[in-house]
Amino acid sequence: MKLEDEIKQKKFKSEYQKLLLNVIFTGNWLNSLSIKAFKPYGVSPQQYNVLRILKGQHPNSIMVNQIVERMLDKNSNASRLVDKLVIKNLVKRETCEKDRRQMDVAITDKGLKLLDDMEKNIEHVDQLIAKTLSKKEAEEVNVILDKMRE
Amino acid sequence: MKLEDEIKQKKFKSEYQKLLLNVIFTGNWLNSLSIKAFKPYGVSPQQYNVLRILKGQHPNSIMVNQIVERMLDKNSNASRLVDKLVIKNLVKRETCEKDRRQMDVAITDKGLKLLDDMEKNIEHVDQLIAKTLSKKEAEEVNVILDKMRE
DNA sequence: CCTAATTAAATGTATATACATTAAATACTT
DNA sequence: AAGTATTTAATGTATATACATTTAATTAGG
Numbered sequence: 001m002k003l004e005d006e007i008k009q010k011k012f013k014s015e016y017q018k019l020l021l022n023v024i025f026t027g028n029w030l031n032s033l034s035i036k037a038f039k040p041y042g043v044s045p046q047q048y049n050v051l052r053i054l055k056g057q058h059p060n061s062i063m064v065n066q067i068v069e070r071m072l073d074k075n076s077n078a079s080r081l082v083d084k085l086v087i088k089n090l091v092k093r094e095t096c097e098k099d100r101r102q103m104d105v106a107i108t109d110k111g112l113k114l115l116d117d118m119e120k121n122i123e124h125v126d127q128l129i130a131k132t133l134s135k136k137e138a139e140e141v142n143v144i145l146d147k148m149r150e
Numbered sequence: 151m152k153l154e155d156e157i158k159q160k161k162f163k164s165e166y167q168k169l170l171l172n173v174i175f176t177g178n179w180l181n182s183l184s185i186k187a188f189k190p191y192g193v194s195p196q197q198y199n200v201l202r203i204l205k206g207q208h209p210n211s212i213m214v215n216q217i218v219e220r221m222l223d224k225n226s227n228a229s230r231l232v233d234k235l236v237i238k239n240l241v242k243r244e245t246c247e248k249d250r251r252q253m254d255v256a257i258t259d260k261g262l263k264l265l266d267d268m269e270k271n272i273e274h275v276d277q278l279i280a281k282t283l284s285k286k287e288a289e290e291v292n293v294i295l296d297k298m299r300e
Numbered sequence: 301c302c303t304a305a306t307t308a309a310a311t312g313t314a315t316a317t318a319c320a321t322t323a324a325a326t327a328c329t330t
Numbered sequence: 331a332a333g334t335a336t337t338t339a340a341t342g343t344a345t346a347t348a349c350a351t352t353t354a355a356t357t358a359g360g
Contacts, residue, residue: 009206014276025223030173070159079340080341103339304360310352313350324340
């Protein structure tokens with residue numbers, strides 16, 4: 001659906017203005033889909049993001065700072081996200097003995113199992129996108145978005 | 151900067167997977183820029199969005215529902231956003247006499263003046279984008295994002 | 301009409317976000 | 331080595347979000 005219809009705006013000041021609104025709108029749209037898809041598993045998109053990052057490091061652990069560096073939203077409070085995940089036993093956290101300011105964070109077996117479960121059962125958004133876009137189109141947008149943030 | 155570097159991830163499962171992350175990441179990036187740019191004027195990006203919508207209708211008023219229909223984030227609580235704007239005297243709200251369930255919301259002169267002020271002083275993000283992208287590139291992404299949400 | 305269903309907006313509430321501050325550990329600097 | 335600066339994470343707090351519930355007004359159906 002065209003952005004014009006999604007937000008009932010007939011025209012935009014410029015193609016750049018539309019791009020700006022389109023990226024924000026589409027980001028919100030994807031976020032809403034994720035919230036709904038993840039809800040049955042009791043995790044938010046941000047918590048999911050942290051779990052995926054930790055899975056990428058498994059079986060090693062990483063520090064909180066490194067989690068933030070890898071997150072999609074740099075403003076999120078990784079400390080508190082990890083809190084939530086520790087409570088649910090999806091990750092473990094312990095003081096790093098080499099530098100006691102740092103925390104070593106790692107995904108647990110339960111966390112890995114949850115991700116596996118989600119992987120199997122969620123109609124993932126990237127599959128959804130694959131239905132409407134060609135690989136070439138996806139590539140094009142990726143190149144341009146990367147360029148846009150310069 | 152390439153998404154790979156922004157989130158320190160060497161590779162993605164697919165071009166679609168990268169697209170998904172790229173749109174969310176870039177949306178967050180734009181949102182952060184907006185928060186910072188709008189902060190000196192005492193409005194959040196969502197409040198700004200409402201003001202722009204009301205300016206588009208000026209001098210007419212519209213109901214809360216219609217504001218939501220036009221917003222970039224459909225999950226936002228327009229009722230409470232309008233509350234905030236009323237307190238700051240940027241919009242006025244009164245019961246619609248034709249249907250007393252509805253509220254007529256309109257932008258005030260102070261609201262118009264604020265938008266005007268912001269317009270003049272903010273290095274707008276769309277100008278920023280214009281520096282790195284051609285109009286053709288912006289168009290391409292717009293077409294593809296519109297298609298993606300089908 | 302009178303009740304039930306629907307619609308519009310407001311409210312409640314639990315959680316999340318933005319961002320500043322604090323606390324603790326380590327690294328510098330002279 | 332002592333004091334200062336820096337780094338890491340946690341915490342405080344005001345505001346925002348997601349979403350269910352409530353309240354009030356209107357419409358529909360018997």
